[in-house]
Amino acid sequence: MRRWIGALALSGLATVGLVSFPAVVPAPAMIVQARAFHGTPAVGALFSSSRNVGLGAHFCTASVVQSPHGDLVLTAAHCLAGKAPGHLFFVPGYRDDRAPYGVWGVTRIVVDRNWAASADPDDDFAFLVVARPGGGRIEDGTGGERLGINQPSGQLVRVAGYPDGANLPIRCDSVIRLFSPSQLVFDCGGYTDGTSGSPLLTDVNTSTGLGTVIGVIGGYEQGGYSPAVSYAAKFASDIAALYTLAVSRS
Numbered sequence: 001m002r003r004w005i006g007a008l009a010l011s012g013l014a015t016v017g018l019v020s021f022p023a024v025v026p027a028p029a030m031i032v033q034a035r036a037f038h039g040t041p042a043v044g045a046l047f048s049s050s051r052n053v054g055l056g057a058h059f060c061t062a063s064v065v066q067s068p069h070g071d072l073v074l075t076a077a078h079c080l081a082g083k084a085p086g087h088l089f090f091v092p093g094y095r096d097d098r099a100p101y102g103v104w105g106v107t108r109i110v111v112d113r114n115w116a117a118s119a120d121p122d123d124d125f126a127f128l129v130v131a132r133p134g135g136g137r138i139e140d141g142t143g144g145e146r147l148g149i150n151q152p153s154g155q156l157v158r159v160a161g162y163p164d165g166a167n168l169p170i171r172c173d174s175v176i177r178l179f180s181p182s183q184l185v186f187d188c189g190g191y192t193d194g195t196s197g198s199p200l201l202t203d204v205n206t207s208t209g210l211g212t213v214i215g216v217i218g219g220y221e222q223g224g225y226s227p228a229v230s231y232a233a234k235f236a237s238d239i240a241a242l243y244t245l246a247v248s249r250s
Contacts, residue, residue, distance in 0.1 A: 031228045034172035034190035037160075040209030041101055041142040043169065043199060044092035045162040046075060048083055055089060055103070061161040061169075062090055062128065063199040063213060065243075066144035069250045070137030072243075073104075074145070075197035076218030077115045077126040085109060090130055092142045096167050101141045104130035110246040112238055122182045122233050124218035127246035145199060148212040149240050153178040159230070160209075161191060161198030161217065176200060176214070182234050183220050189228040196223045200232055 045058035060079035065072050073090050080088075088106040091099045107130065112123035130138055153176055160171045172188035179185040184200070191198070196218055201211035215232030217223040224230045233239075 031187050031189050032172060032174060034159075034170040034188050036166070036168040037171045039093050039095045039169050040160060041093045042145055042210055043160045044090055044101075045094040045169075045194075046079060046197070047089045047091060048087055049089065055091075057164065058091070058094065058162055059164065059194060060196045061194065061198040061217070063197075063216075064092060064139055064142045064144045065127075065147055065213065066139065067243075067247055067250065069247070070139030070144070071129055071131060071250050072144075072246055073106075073128040073130050073138070074147075074199065074213065074216060075126055075128065076216050076223065077111045077124050078119070078218055078222045079197050080109055080111070080126055083109070088128070090128065090138075092138065094162065095169070101138070102132055104132050104138055107131050108246075108249055110242060110249060112242050114238070121219045121222075123238055124222065124233050125216055125235075125239055125242070127242060129246065129250045143208055143210050145201065145210055145213040147235070147239070147243060148202065148214040149235050149237075151202065151212070151214040151235065153184060155202045155214070157186060157200040157202055157214070158204045158211065159186065159188065159191070159198050159200055159217070161195030163190065163192045164194035166194070170195070178234075179220065179231060182236070184215050184232045184234050185220075185224075185229060186232075187229055191217065191224070191230045192227045195230070 062075035204211035
């Protein structure tokens, strides 16, 4: 249900080989269904706007990640096709048409070179540098997710995201499985369009909602054509290098 929306041509980093994906991945006999909840501070919705028009409908999900300057947000690269800094906004903790932690404008988009060149599903992630009038650091208000590199499959993940048209996010806990050497998959119903970029969190703190992000919905089939089966590029050396680049540009 996360549809193809084109490729983004921005600068980035090193290449990796193409991956052959299995035709079928065994799934549990019963699929758990995601449920609406009141959200968590570091996860929010992405909006775009045009001149003389307020925020439109939200279209993807993103999350604040820990960084030295406290201004980095993580999402799926395919969410950013046709989008440009200055017309893209992040609303952390969005619910019921409210922005409890403010509206943050995107000042820079950082994607991997392989995604920019060929929309490689193994590099379907991006960092956004955000700011707002009056200054401040987004991470000071929301906290930030830790970035988890080369994490094993078989872990329990919590995934929060914003389906298109919804005023509340959804959340589900599910075991992450290995779909290919470079792709993860989890089963939970309800992850329709708009949930691309949702963070897959392990070791979640029940008080803050913060955890370690080991992937974002995207990758194979740009996250999946079924709302019950979602994919994510496994975080490895490419995203570690991209994070370093994003920090240097923030």
